[in-house]
Amino acid sequence: MNKKYDFQTIEKKWQDKWQKEEIFKVTEDPNQPKYYTLEMYPYPSGRIHMGHVRNFSILDVISRYKTMNGYNVLHPIGWDAFGMPAENAAIKEGIHPKKWTLDNISHMKSQLKRLGFSYDWSREVNTCLPEYYKWNQWIFLKMFERGLAFRKKSTVNWCPECQTVLANEQVINEKCWRCDTEVEQKHMEQWFLKITDYAEELLSGHKKLHKWPQNVIAMQKNWIGKSRGAQLNFKVSDSDISIETFTTRIDTIYGATFLVLSPEHPLCHKLIEGSEDEEFKRQWIQDNVRQQHTGEVISEEEKEGIFTGKTAVNPFTHENIPIWIANYVLMEYGTGAIMAVPAHDERDFQFAQKYSLPIREVIVPEGNKEKEESDGLFTEYGKLINSGPYTGMTSEEAIPEMIKFLQDKKLGKGTVLFRLRDWGISRQRYWGTPIPIIYCKKCGIVKVPYKDLPIALPSDVEFKGEEGSPLEKSKSFVQTKCPLCHGEARRETDTMDTFFDSSWYYFRYCSPDEKNFPFDPDKADYWLPVDLYVGGVEHAILHLIYARFFCKILRDLGLTDIDEPFPHYLGQGMVTKDGSAMSKSKGNVVDPDEMIGKYGADTVRLFILFAAPPEKEFAWDDQGIEGCFRFLNRVWIFFQENLDLFGKTEEADHSEDELSGEIKDIQIKMHQTIKKVTQDIGERYHLNTAISSIMEFFNQIKKASSVLRSNSPGRKILKQCMTVLLKLISPFAPHVSEELWELTGHTSLLFHSLWPEYEDSFVKEETVTVVVQVNGKLRDKFEAERNTPQEEIKSRALSLDRIQKYVKDKGPKKVIYIKNKLVNIVV
């Protein structure tokens, strides 16, 4: 009776052994090539979910594969441990956020261990511990010194549910990214990071990221939103005020027939002063300021405005043009004021029609391109007309000329505008890194001295969910002495956005115990950049831009040489079930623990990698996992049935010509499979096809086994195939393969064995199937020896009965031969 596949015992046994022998622990070794695999570290919510399992399984396969290929592989794990849920738990259940977080981590850790991931646990990073967040504070101070962290009063996004400020990036459809509550606008003084200083580099850096998915690059570009254009000033007639505008279409300046200001523009009130209906206008402005903050797009009918009563001078035409205030102009973008060119901008056109403002055409389509017939609106580049000295130029020609004119006359300049805003990091929460700043009545904003770091979170805080920062209520925290004048002073009570923590954690993994710096630059120099970063695309903008930004800052601080932390990022697809993302409310959550209990970690890992390529959505299928379980069972049973082969030694070699067909076939298949799996894992990251080719290989081994067992060379090759099979499966199903490795008489670990190599001479079959087509349609095929001369193949193809049928009357017009593959006969 064969031994049953007892995955429970097997998996426990190997996990214990791996842990005891610390086989995943790595140290810097300049003589060995390094490989750094990184997963987006999880938030300790309490339990891991299938998304984690997928993310971590992908990288575990790559890590194990790279190790077997001789790389020194850094595969760390840690915890994104600060954040709202811990604080909510504290408010609701009275558990301290720290306890809640640490308990969750310890549970999740045990779950990860059950999955057999090859983590170097000695490098575990936990952002909610002072040993970590001390360095957040350190980095913050360095940024403060360089003017990269600064205070600014501004209108901020406020989530009434979370009782905190949100970054622009954390507002999705005017709602809080976490709790979906409608976001409000508040005027507050906040800490910002000057990410806009790096806008240009964040954009140009994309050129180095050719191994990133295109959609992520596109999203980031979109988010950074660079526009090239011109800034020009319009002098208000009979006054010394001038209005600054931004345009990307300076070539349309001769068609600028009015100016429009945003209702929030600071000059609005000055411009309407003393005009007719001033009180009405004032009210209108106020109403529309409010309306703009609802964030809704204003439709054509809703486009509204008022005439200020003032005019300004178009610097090119010297005409006086009216100045309007309208609700379709945003204060947040550009200068909050625009030159309106109704003939060549859809919104200006709509507005001009509504208020009967002049529309002057200054651009016509170039060449024979027809103008859009609809309504006389043409928004593309073309040829200039009615444009004084510029008439006749193309838009492309006119733009630089006009900018030159502006600069010469000091009326404006060529400029670049970004959509990207500075990153507001202040959060009125407890469970985050305290911002290391002290406010002194005498000295103003003072940084905490480095020697006083970390500024630790106080423990005497009650969690009631009231408005305001919880830290404000901790006297022991707030009250302090000014480091400069030693007078009474007050600490900053806001904490940092947790995205601060996650912007550099991958540096900390390189030297998690470093005491003098955020990380040891030499160790970081060895490990970084990250060779493969895997995580959900939902972080395409937030985390991945912030992390790139931080890397550049750390570089400018002299701590690293690299410009880009993640040259290769793979955005892993969502895990869904029954057509939607797993969620408690949908009731379609599959619990990893339950699956591990039922099928074992090896099966779970194999399945989650098998049914779809990593970047695509993965639809969980309860029956699909059965298929993978059956496969591992078949492998297990097959090894049990053939273990006898590994006990005895086979007699001396037999000569090549004794190899029977099956032996030759299986040998070819073996080399082909090694090649395919190697490429799929190492080059294409298509783990699903790697698994299917392993399955194919095994199916063929199984089919041929009884024949192979009947003779000595057959037994030899069968043994070899089984050994190779174990190595190929091992990154996916490490426990069962390690067990079978031991059962087949190996004393060292499979994990430490070398990845199998293939020989090209064996990858190619000696006989090939030549496909015969007539007019491109498959009609017949035949076997031929590889590299048979072209003429012979062609005549064989033509002589086939089935081909004759098509060729006979007409005779072939042309015969095309693709070597070792195909003959196409054209009749």
Add this chain to the structure above:
RNA sequence: GCCGGGGUGGCGGAAUUGGUAGACGCAAGGGACUUAAAAUCCCUCGGAGGAUUUCCUCUGUGCGGGUUCGAGUCCCGCCCCCGGCACCA
């Protein structure tokens, strides 16, 4: 509206450089073993039609054109789906 990605059996998905479309797996159907069930093993499996013993023909990768000896793959024009951004001047 703009940007990016995609559309292949009942399902998840293969097809890597333009060269046998549907690998691998799931589901389904049939059979073997069994008192029975489970498990396991074998066979069939895009559609239509015809021979029916192994077979033959047509058709088929969102739609319509094109390039080519040959197109899921390349080009042009559409349709639809997903994701992102959106009064961005």
